[in-house]
Amino acid sequence: MLKAVILIGGPQKGTRFRPLSFEVPKPLFPVAGVPMLQHHIEACAKVPNMKEILLVGFYQPNEELTRFLSNAQQEFKISIRYLQEYAALGTGGGIYHFRDQIVSGSPEAFFVLNADVCSEFPLPEMLSFQKEHGEPNSFVILGTTANRKQSMNYGCIVENEETSEVMHYVEKPSTFVSDIINCGIYLFNPDIFQHIGAVFQKNQQDMLLEEPTNGWHRAEAIRLEQDIFTALAGQGKLYVYKTLSFWSQIKSAGSAIYASRLYLNQYHKTHPERLASNKEGGPKISGICAQRWSALSSPPQLGPNVSIGTGVTIGAGVRVRESIILHGATLQDHSCVLNCIVGWDSTIGKWARVEGTPSDPNPNDPYAKIDSETLFRDGKLTPSITILGCNVTIPSEVIILNSIVLPHKDLNRSFKNQIIL
Amino acid sequence: MDEDDDDDDDDDDDDDDDDDEDDEDGLTCDLVSPQLGIRISLSHEREPLGTAGPLALARELLTVDNEPFFVLNSDVICDFPFQEMLLFHQNHKKEGTIVVTRVEEPSKYGVVVFETDGGRIHRFVEKPQVFVSNKINAGMYIFNPSMLSRIQLRPTSIEKEIFPVMAEEGQLYAMELQGFWMDIGQPKDFLTGMCMYLQSLRQQAPERLRMGPGFLGNVLVDPTAQIGENCTIGPNVTIGAGVVLEDGVRIKRCTVLKGARVRSHSWLESCIVGWSSSVGQWVRMENVTVLGEDVIVNDELYLNGANVLPHKSINDSVPEPRIIM
Numbered sequence: 114m115l116k117a118v119i120l121i122g123g124p125q126k127g128t129r130f131r132p133l134s135f136e137v138p139k140p141l142f143p144v145a146g147v148p149m150l151q152h153h154i155e156a157c158a159k160v161p162n163m164k165e166i167l168l169v170g171f172y173q174p175n176e177e178l179t180r181f182l183s184n185a186q187q188e189f190k191i192s193i194r195y196l197q198e199y200a201a202l203g204t205g206g207g208i209y210h211f212r213d214q215i216v217s218g219s220p221e222a223f224f225v226l227n228a229d230v231c232s233e234f235p236l237p238e239m240l241s242f243q244k245e246h247g248e249p250n251s252f253v254i255l256g257t258t259a260n261r262k263q264s265m266n267y268g269c270i271v272e273n274e275e276t277s278e279v280m281h282y283v284e285k286p287s288t289f290v291s292d293i294i295n296c297g298i299y300l301f302n303p304d305i306f307q308h309i310g311a312v313f314q315k316n317q318q319d320m321l322l323e324e325p326t327n328g329w330h331r332a333e334a335i336r337l338e339q340d341i342f343t344a345l346a347g348q349g350k351l352y353v354y355k356t357l358s359f360w361s362q363i364k365s366a367g368s369a370i371y372a373s374r375l376y377l378n379q380y381h382k383t384h385p386e387r388l389a390s391n392k393e394g395g396p397k398i399s400g401i402c403a404q405r406w407s408a409l410s411s412p413p414q415l416g417p418n419v420s421i422g423t424g425v426t427i428g429a430g431v432r433v434r435e436s437i438i439l440h441g442a443t444l445q446d447h448s449c450v451l452n453c454i455v456g457w458d459s460t461i462g463k464w465a466r467v468e469g470t471p472s473d474p475n476p477n478d479p480y481a482k483i484d485s486e487t488l489f490r491d492g493k494l495t496p497s498i499t500i501l502g503c504n505v506t507i508p509s510e511v512i513i514l515n516s517i518v519l520p521h522k523d524l525n526r527s528f529k530n531q532i533i534l
Numbered sequence: 535m536d537e538d539d540d541d542d543d544d545d546d547d548d549d550d551d552d553d554d555e556d557d558e559d560g561l562t563c564d565l566v567s568p569q570l571g572i573r574i575s576l577s578h579e580r581e582p583l584g585t586a587g588p589l590a591l592a593r594e595l596l597t598v599d600n601e602p603f604f605v606l607n608s609d610v611i612c613d614f615p616f617q618e619m620l621l622f623h624q625n626h627k628k629e630g631t632i633v634v635t636r637v638e639e640p641s642k643y644g645v646v647v648f649e650t651d652g653g654r655i656h657r658f659v660e661k662p663q664v665f666v667s668n669k670i671n672a673g674m675y676i677f678n679p680s681m682l683s684r685i686q687l688r689p690t691s692i693e694k695e696i697f698p699v700m701a702e703e704g705q706l707y708a709m710e711l712q713g714f715w716m717d718i719g720q721p722k723d724f725l726t727g728m729c730m731y732l733q734s735l736r737q738q739a740p741e742r743l744r745m746g747p748g749f750l751g752n753v754l755v756d757p758t759a760q761i762g763e764n765c766t767i768g769p770n771v772t773i774g775a776g777v778v779l780e781d782g783v784r785i786k787r788c789t790v791l792k793g794a795r796v797r798s799h800s801w802l803e804s805c806i807v808g809w810s811s812s813v814g815q816w817v818r819m820e821n822v823t824v825l826g827e828d829v830i831v832n833d834e835l836y837l838n839g840a841n842v843l844p845h846k847s848i849n850d851s852v853p854e855p856r857i858i859m
Contacts, residue, residue: 231596286644411764411781411798430782431763433835446764447782448798449816449834462799464784466818466836484562498773508782516855529853534558 114164114238116223116291118215119150119155123171123201127229128367129485130500130517138456141181144369144440145376146387146420148181150304151377156234159190160224167215169207170228179526205335209309211361216303225337227297231372233358233379239300241525242354252305254279254342255298257360260480261289267482268295268338270353271346279351282342292480293353296360305341308350312340325442340411361483366454367472367498368483370435384463389415397514413444428463433460435471445509454500456520462503462509469499470515494530554723557561586692589677590685596681607673609781611727613713621673622709623676626653629705630681633674635715644693645669648708655706656796658697681705721824721841722804728789729770762798797833808844822857 119140125137134142139442141148150168153513157166172178178195180465186193196211196245210216215223222238222243237253243253256270269290283290291306314337335341359375361368379388410503415421419433427433430447441458443448452469455510461467474481487496502520507513515528522533542842555767565578577592589605593760596603602623604616623631632655634646645667646820648655659666671693680811684696696714699708714734716727732752735742744755751769755761759773761783773779777790780798788802793810796802800817807813810826814833823837826844835848839855842848 389720432799447784447801447816449799450819451834464799466801468836482639510675512820514836 114218114221115160115162116164116220116221117153117160117166117224119157119166119168119228120225121150121168121170121209125171126150126466127364130369130515133366133369133454133456133500135212135520136503137177138175140170140175141177142369143371143420143422143437144363145380146422149231149363150181150228150233153228153234153267154189154193156232156236157224158191159227160236160240163191164218164220166193167211168195169191169211170195170248171201173197179391187322188316203336203340204313204335205337205341206333209306209335212303212306212309213240215327222300222302225299229362229529230297231324231359231361231363231368231375232296232298233356233360234298235354235356236298236300236360238356239354240297241276243352246353248350250303250304250351252345252351253300254351254353255296255300256293256355256480257296257357258292258355259294259482260478261279261292263480263482263484264292265289266485267416268285268342269293270295272353272355274510274516277352277354278349279342279346279353282338282351282513283348284336284338284343293337294482295342295354296356297362299337308341308345309335312344336399342516342519344496362485364485365472365497366500367469368451368485370418370437370454370498371382371473371483373420373437377418377420385442391418411446422457439503454501456501456503459507460505461503461507462511464510465507465509466512467499467501468512468514470496472497494532497528547659582689583687584691586685586690586696587688587785588680589645589692590687590690593682596682600679602676602678605675605677609717610673611718611731612672612674612711612714612715615711615713619674619676622653622707626707629678630697630700631673631676631709632709633711633789634669634708635672635711636668638668639668640665640668640670646708652706653707653709655697655708657701658693660693669708669710672715673717703731720835722822724806725770725787725789725804725822728772729787730772732772774809782820823852 121140127134130139130142137164140150154166157163173195183196196214198207198210239253239255243251254270259267259401265286265505268282268284270279270285271291272278272293272295302303313333318436326432342351361372361375363369364371389434412429413431414432418435425438427444428444428446431444433450436450436453436455438455439457442455445461445463447464450461451470453467455461472484472486480514486497490496494515496515499515500517502518504521505518506523508525511527515529516528516531516533517534550619559706566573567660575595577588577595579588579591587690589790597801617632619633632646637643641661641663645659646655646669647657649669662801697706702723714730716723716730718727728803742754744753747763749768750766753768755773756775756777758775759777761767761776761779762783764781765779765783768787771785774787774790776793778795780796782799783796783800784801786803788805788807790796790807792810794807796807797815799815800813804822805819805823806825808827808829810827811825811829813819813831814835816834817831819837821839823840824834825842828845829842832849836851836853838853841857843859848858852858
């Protein structure tokens with residue numbers, strides 16, 4: 114039988130997702146209309162013989178997480194449990210800490226997935242690949258191709274082209290190593306814990322020799338990438354399965370919109386019921402009565418790449434493009450929302466223009482990935498997706514351009530290139 | 535006496551034309567306007583003659599009889615109190631009258647120093663560094679034909695070369711303008727002048743303004759313009775002939791020139807939309823954006839202080855003020 118472990122991190126992680134992550138843990142943020150994690154869970158639940166999904170992270174138990182878990186269990190009819198780390202233990206430390214739970218029931222293999230990636234999740238293909246390559250208990254990393262310059266922002270994999278073995282692994286090198294990057298999705302078997310255990314022992318010994326610093330370093334804090342993969346490379350145990358299917362990291366709000374687009378494109382095949390049938394460009398719409406629109410003389414124009422939550426009210430002549438509108442928001446007549454995330458229960462006034470700047474990868478480069486821009490450059494705010502936190506009110510007729518508005522703000526004028534506290 | 539001076543009225547050419555040869559010395563056109571009941575002559579400078587030289591060029595037209603003549607700068611808007619000017623001029627019986635107006639920032643202009651009692655002008659000060667007076671030359675004069683002998687037929691500045699001499703001789707008087715005044719040479723000031731004019735129109739001839747649901751404040755709309763549903767127009771908007779505003783358009787403090795089209799759900803504030811231009815859907819234009827003739831602005835763009843030269847097609851937003859050639 115098989116299991117899957119999803120690493121969901123904790124509040125100290127995913128800070129680039131603020132202010133949206135103030136309201137909801139980042140792994141639950143809706144991407145293409147459903148919580149980020151749900152795409153992972155759907156993909157795992159579809160794999161034959163998958164018996165259990167474990168979420169590992171260090172969020173305190175909260176209402177949303179609990180509710181999400183129980184809904185997901187009911188919907189996918191599979192055991193889904195949350196294992197809370199007592200501290201941030203790293204991508205390797207968490208699974209090592211809970212190794213007993215992972216190996217209970219004797220799964221022959223288990224997937225490990227990072228929550229903040231967007232992917233087609235070619236899990237069955239990884240299973241077949243693993244059986245064909247290397248020894249019976251080899252491990253597989255899902256890899257994809259990036260362009261040379263961007264590859265250095267990721268974990269780089271040097272592959273033996275004949276055997277697909279990982280010969281060399283470097284996390285975020287400062288010089289070019291390889292254009293094959295780590296997608297954050299792995300196929301392990303219980304043997305992995307021997308290797309992690311070895312690192313753990315070594316850490317413990319090192320700590321005895323050194324003075325404890327400030328508590329951030331623990332023996333149990335282990336990173337899969339730097340501590341395990343780098344050591345396993347070239348030992349005949351680690352292999353890479355390269356995929357051409359879509360993949361992206363979801364680090365910032367801008368990448369959430371990009372990821373939405375990737376999933377929405379996939380919906381034509383996998384979930385056509387989630388797409389709105391009467392609008393071109395395939396936006397997802399729920400909770401709005403479509404018949405009300407056709408009665409209007411100026412129906413709103415939505416899309417491409419628009420996700421609209423439940424209970425959203427959209428007025429006449431509204432234009433929305435490349436945006437995510439979260440639950441309960443109101444867009445009044447003639448407003449224009451471009452490249453933007455509109456927070457829960459926010460209101461956008463008549464004729465207001467709320468606009469951001471996309472940071473999409475170059476569409477002419479098939480291997481380009483979305484950039485993780487720094488927030489500021491040369492002392493100025495980098496133009497990026499405009500984000501309205503929850504319960505923000507934008508008055509009529511103003512423009513909000515390339516700005517981030519924190520929750521519960523009532524604006525009274527136009528703003529450009531600002532963070533509004 | 536005061537004629538049509540709508541901002542959008544730029545085709546006075548439906549009058550009869552008498553044919554005239556091109557005269558070397560400048561007179562190229564001479565016709566009588568049946569609408570206005572006056573004769574219009576055109577004196578054409580071959581080379582620019584400044585602000586005084588053109589008067590010398592038109593000497594023959596101006597000395598038909600011995601009556602005083604008005605001189606007006608065309609980039610000025612006000613109530614044009616011609617009767618008052620004439621009375622004032624006839625009263626003091628000297629050679630020239632200059633209309634002055636009060637401004638907040640006189641050092642941007644040339645300032646006039648004159649006796650409050652009677653109005654005799656003492657001197658002029660160009661762009662004074664310290665406060666001298668807040669009355670400036672409003673660009674409107676009345677002269678007796680005799681003053682033409684002061685002007686030679688060459689490029690000459692009336693402010694620098696003619697007026698100081700006349701003032702010295704005690705021949706120049708200042709009349710204070712009472713109503714609104716604006717130099718509308720720059721787009722920003724043009725819009726301010728437009729607002730002033732509309733305000734004056736509300737007082738003098740409010741029936742010419744458009745009222746009703748969807749119209750706020752002072753709005754002037756040509757009868758041939760078409761306005762869609764759910765628009766909100768005004769305050770301070772002038773809409774020219776044949777203009778089409780589609781549904782859901784919001785326009786404030788703008789001039790929309792003849793034949794232009796503004797497509798649905800767009801928002802415009804403090805703009806000049808040029809003749810036959812087309813503004814797309816969901817466009818936002820503000821901060822003295824000026825579109826020349828036949829400009830196309832594509833859908834969903836944002837123009838902030840863009841100055842767009844004629845026949846351009848705009849495909850990208852202009853978030854900060856600049857000129858598009």
